[in-house]
Amino acid sequence: MTTSFYDRVAAELVDIDAQGLTKPERVIASRQGPVIEVGGRQVLNFCANNYLGLAGDERVVQAGIEAQQRWGAGTASVRFICGTLEIHKTLERAIADYLGFEDTILFAAAFDANGGIFEPLFGAEDAIVSDSLNHASIIDGVRLCKAKRYRFANSDMDELESRLKEAREAGARNIVIATDGAFSMDGYIARLKDVRALADKYDALIMVDDCHATGFLGPKGRGSYAHHGVEVDFVTGTFGKALGGAMGGFICARKAVVDLLKQRARPYLFSNALAPAVCGSSLEAIRIAQGDEGDALRSQLTANAARYRAAMTAAGFDLLAGEHPIIPVMLGDAKLAQTLAARLLESGVYVIGFSFPVVPRGAARIRTQMSAAHSFDHIDQTVAAFTTAGRELGVI
Template sequence: MTMQVEYSQEIGSPPKRNISDWDLNDKYLRLKKKSIRKLITLPPKYLGNLDKGIEEAIFRANQEVFNEFQGVPIAMGKKTLLQNVGTTIDDHAFIQFYVDLECVVFCPKVDKKVKAVVNKIGETYVNCLICDRINATIFKRSTEKNAKKSESVEDISMENSLNSLSIGDNILIKIKNIQYETDNIFITATKKIEKMKFFTKILRVNSLNFRNFSSPYSSAVALNNFKNHLNEQLNGIKKAGTFKNERVIITKQGSRIKVAGNQKEILNFCANNYLGLSSHPEVINAGKEALEKYGSGLSSVRFICGTQDIHKNLEKQISEFHGREDTILYASCFDANAGIFECLLTSEDAIISDELNHASIIDGIRLSKAKRYRYKHKNTSDLELQLQEVVKNGARFKMIVTDGVFSMDGNVAPLKEICDLADKYECLVYIDECHATGFFGATGRGTEEYLNIPREKIHIINSTLGKALGGAAGGYTTGCKEIVDILRQRSRPYLFSNTLPPAVVAGASKALELITKDTSLPNKVAENTARFRGKMEALGFTISGDNHAISPVMLGDAKLASDFADLMLNEGIYVIGFSYPVVPKGKARIRVQISASHSFEDIDECVAAFEKIGKQLKAI
């Protein structure tokens, strides 16, 4: 029987086996690029997938392939079928064709050094992989007594080198012998081994998963491949200009700080330290006293043995501050947002969320089985359309979810209109007040106070202790007793996270006490904000937001924002530029954050620097 199929085509390279994945100039990889015309014989099952058949025929580490390629094929480039004809062998039909191949071939030679990675260590041997593909074995010295007598100083030194190796070490070995088996090649290496301290990556290829590769494959190699995969992602982030470098502060957080590598004191206009309480002496002293009295931590979750009287007192303080029935503390507001939706709502319910809500809200909603709807940012007309759809689909409970203040733009949610729609469509209202609690509104009660919204209209408030209220850590949910009680029973971040450390609790408690007794701090934030915004707009800058301490200076161009921020630091002003994908394209800005700890002189110095750099870069 004869089958005949004639055509000529190019077949794409297999994923992650491209020639470009390998460094052909590295002499210790022993790689060569070769072009070869090969006769391929395959069973009929490969008629619909010749590419797979070629791979299985080529990627074999046996003597036949080795002799044909003068080495072991590691990767293929372009493959061109020249002729494809059927044939029979022992009355069985086969596909047989010629193909032109571009290959990377590993070409080992006896007495030559080659790079390898340790993937297995036994009592009598060290095993490693060459090119992520070929097994090499280094045998240790004999353990017999008569063998020990003949050991040289060099043998003992080499034995110590072998014993010092660990899984994943990158090494140079010298090839002593090459042995062929049916589907593999084993290389025996001499004991002359060099550990490569400064060589961090053997291969440029991400991951190779060769068929017919039956030898042990170490998890160390998997880690090496995974690190390469992560490095590709990191390089992509750097190329996009969104890699986040961390400046190291060597002083307390405050309006004036010092950073590592710069002895000059700089003005800080990018912290969430809205009230300047992060380093307030009374807050610090409260933390010290709690540390002495209550210890460093509880080593427990709340419901086992992690609740102290100071935790209950802080929860009571927060409830009274917001005018709610009860409060539950979390390790962070991210945890509070992650732990609320999945235990309050089910697949029978619906969440309607602003499209620009904080990432923690988005992640928390994803964990819930409730049906999810998004409305356009601050667009109550679109919100109503979504609510109509929710009603049409028969949701049991409906919850509108929004930030009170949106952190990237400093704009305020239209809570009055949202609450009106909640009344109309019988919805619960949830707000995240992280960028409002403690400093926004006449007495720092947040967005509902700023917009004069009755408390009964807002059913759930999530907020943080890590910004205005001491700046350390912690978050909370406050609302009716029933909501808080069910969260204590079911909220996973609460049930499975250590309780807040006593010093953090005491610091936040003192911060709340200071704000409650004296409203001058929130007033100072408002005065500083008005001064900064007014002077900047008078210079011709566009300031986004709604009279909030977050005062984005809109520049539009990403490079301009980055260069502007760098030059501001030279002037002693610490601000950060934001651009796509953190903000929409064409909306690059420098986000300035105003604090009560800033003096009018600080504000004026910052504005003067903006004026100087703005004119220098022709931004105004």
């Protein structure tokens, strides 16, 4: 048997490690929350997408248990064969009503939602104009589609207008602008008011991935488009972040669009239906998020982000500007990011260094993320640990 393939794989792993790009998995021995158990120790967790702190909430957990007890572990089927449960329809109605759309289609993962939205809706006669910082799932979804592709620099409205003009002059039947609502590696919020104005000018549709916005941005946490007070055509999102932290994705749109996606979207047609436990937990998380308690959690999240950002800036760290609870600590060097993350874990703070290919080369960082479940004391302890380690490593 030839060994050349395996030799090449081993050599590539060695090269990845030499560049400081290895991404180790650290095993967590507790529920997700502001404090987790790693390596037999309790550490502060500042790198989860648990924005509202609901992933370990007992009500969310129990709702999932009750759903599994009633509906079983899973459907053992895709939706159109014998995999559509009443709870799937309930969840589709709940998220559509919450976000203000006619209908919703569920997916096993948010990656699948972005992977499945373009190909059924747009063909070779159409055009997709995509932000350069869009999530990998959007990029892959666009690649699966035969529509002509255009790209514009992150939130550069002049370049977006140029691409829209090119597409329109090239005779595109339909144009869709695709953008993250909040860009996951940087914490930037898309300029959707300006995007809306250009879409109206060039008769374009708007698709927004709101995975890092649903539940906590905008009035009642309805997302980035609600934050800006505009309407969009398609919203993709997840139950794996603010809305319970489990997994699963969705697309919200007009009913006719959802009906077509249910006939043609391959990740929907060829994947098992979302597990009942995920549906139950997500329904409870939506209930909490859209109520008065959700308002209180969003206020706490905003206060936590402001406190952390101010303290880290005062300590001398280079942070990307913004108002999102994603707050990247910029370091540049991949090995330095890994070393600082390891030093912080020793000090009782769990964060992760991000490097290529997750972010561009030379733009390594530690992406810190706030949660409504963090206390001010958690934040102050984390800033102190960053400051001590940063001074020891010459970062500040």
